[in-house]
Amino acid sequence: MMSQRSKRELLEEIRPRYLKAKKSGKKTMLDEFVAVTSYHRKYATRILKHGRPRRSGKKHGLPKVYQGEVVVALEQIWEVCGRICSKRLHPFLPEMVKVLERCGELQLSEQTKALLLRMSRSTIDRCLGPVRFEHPHGLSTTKPGSLLKKAIPVRTYTPWDEDKPGFLEIDLVAHCGQTTEGQYVNTLTCVDLSTGWIECLAVRQRTQQAVFEAIQAMRTRLPFPLLGLDSDNGSEFINDLLYHYCLAEKITFTRSRPYQKNDQAHVEQKNWSVVRRLIGYDRFETETEQNLLESIYENLRLYANFFQPVLKLVSKEHVDKKLIKRYDQAATPFQRVLAAKDIPLETKARLTHLYVQLNPVQLRTTIDAKVAKLWKISR
Numbered sequence: 001m002m003s004q005r006s007k008r009e010l011l012e013e014i015r016p017r018y019l020k021a022k023k024s025g026k027k028t029m030l031d032e033f034v035a036v037t038s039y040h041r042k043y044a045t046r047i048l049k050h051g052r053p054r055r056s057g058k059k060h061g062l063p064k065v066y067q068g069e070v071v072v073a074l075e076q077i078w079e080v081c082g083r084i085c086s087k088r089l090h091p092f093l094p095e096m097v098k099v100l101e102r103c104g105e106l107q108l109s110e111q112t113k114a115l116l117l118r119m120s121r122s123t124i125d126r127c128l129g130p131v132r133f134e135h136p137h138g139l140s141t142t143k144p145g146s147l148l149k150k151a152i153p154v155r156t157y158t159p160w161d162e163d164k165p166g167f168l169e170i171d172l173v174a175h176c177g178q179t180t181e182g183q184y185v186n187t188l189t190c191v192d193l194s195t196g197w198i199e200c201l202a203v204r205q206r207t208q209q210a211v212f213e214a215i216q217a218m219r220t221r222l223p224f225p226l227l228g229l230d231s232d233n234g235s236e237f238i239n240d241l242l243y244h245y246c247l248a249e250k251i252t253f254t255r256s257r258p259y260q261k262n263d264q265a266h267v268e269q270k271n272w273s274v275v276r277r278l279i280g281y282d283r284f285e286t287e288t289e290q291n292l293l294e295s296i297y298e299n300l301r302l303y304a305n306f307f308q309p310v311l312k313l314v315s316k317e318h319v320d321k322k323l324i325k326r327y328d329q330a331a332t333p334f335q336r337v338l339a340a341k342d343i344p345l346e347t348k349a350r351l352t353h354l355y356v357q358l359n360p361v362q363l364r365t366t367i368d369a370k371v372a373k374l375w376k377i378s379r
Helices: 004-020 023-037 041-050 069-080 086-102 110-118 121-131 208-221 240-249 261-279 287-307 333-339 345-355 360-378
Strands: 167-174 186-192 198-203 228-231 252-255 313-319 322-327
Touching: 004 023, 004 041, 023 041, 069 086, 069 110, 069 121, 069 360, 086 110, 086 121, 086 360, 167 261, 186 208, 186 261, 198 208, 198 261, 198 287, 208 240, 228 261, 240 252, 261 287, 261 360, 287 333, 287 345, 287 360, 333 345
Parallel strands: 167 228, 228 252
Antiparallel strands: 167 186, 186 198, 313 322
């Protein structure tokens, strides 16, 4: 196969003779030129008559609309929102712009603001493509607990009322570094299925008593009553202490199937998107590190619940052997709590009063500073 350079040289050699030749001679030369270069006949005729078109320095297509100040503003908002995906960021952009302007953290011209709010999801992805990055993965530390396994039912198809706040999935995230030996700090992650409300608590030891006390503390922080708990099969959850506590308090207690992480998809997703993305995979052992981690979670619960929009799965449909998933419009857990019918107006008013006092940039700056301090101590 001829190279492009050879084809250009051949064209420069044949073209002067082609222009001077008669009709029969042109046909013969064209046949030979097409056979050698494999060009389409019409294209070969055009370049033999007129030569190759000269390329100008100008790019074809429409001029760029989203560039400069609007992209800088988008990146700033994306950073404040914790680098979330466009499906979550796009419907929350108007609210986030309003909050940042109210707090004096963002100042945009009317033209830039109009462009920013007009962006589609695909445009957001395209503008943010160069600044995205990937993360590593950690170790699994779940050890099965045989006690009371038969007494606690397996929940496989979420028989709970997922539209009613109060049913939570819970799990432990181990901050063990590269080894699971010895004692290390853990994070108890609790996620409400209806609203996406999340609570994280630092647990010094992976014991039944420590996890039980953390669950009791978590219950006092929720803006709605605790109605149900769903855990994995770890012995820190499957034990007599937590089982009888749930019986006494009339809390539905269920467990997932062994080695089936999809049974706890909500909390597993938060383990990554909230805990791991922020805290990382370092090892934390001391009481100082635990206290600092707990301080981080005090700010994180406000940031995640008030300024982190979440998606909720609406339906699944099999079409031509493909699973099509449809989600509702992204909204923050705070917005979903306000929309819930079973939560008292007093609670909603209290949360709204807290919301208008929060500054997401200050929260994010405080969280990042504490995380940097935590990493410095641990290393």
